Amino acid sequence: MGALPARRISKTRKRIRRTHLKKEVPGMTTCPKCGAALKPHRACTECGTYKGKEVIKVEKTEE
Ligand SMILES: [Zn+2]
Structure with a gap:
């Protein structure tokens, strides 16, 4: 038993989670x-x- 997640998050799940992160701010x-x-x-x-x-x-x- 370690301090590790029981399940590794799949590539797809990771991408889905990140879809709403780092929305590009145009800045110009x-x-x-x-x-x-x-x-x-x-x-x-x-x-x-x-x-x-x-x-x-x-x-x-x-x-
Ligand atoms: Zn001008």
Whole structure:
């Protein structure tokens, strides 16, 4: 008698159990204005827009 499980969980059972674990969190959103990839709840680093308002000044390298 040891501190081991009486039955080894089958590969299928293990996979079934893990189906709802580690759901991928995207972690990225896209700017609705310029389409740049962004972290959620952050102002856009490309155009400085957050929730439809320009909140930070982004220096333009063009023009
Ligand atoms: Zn943007």
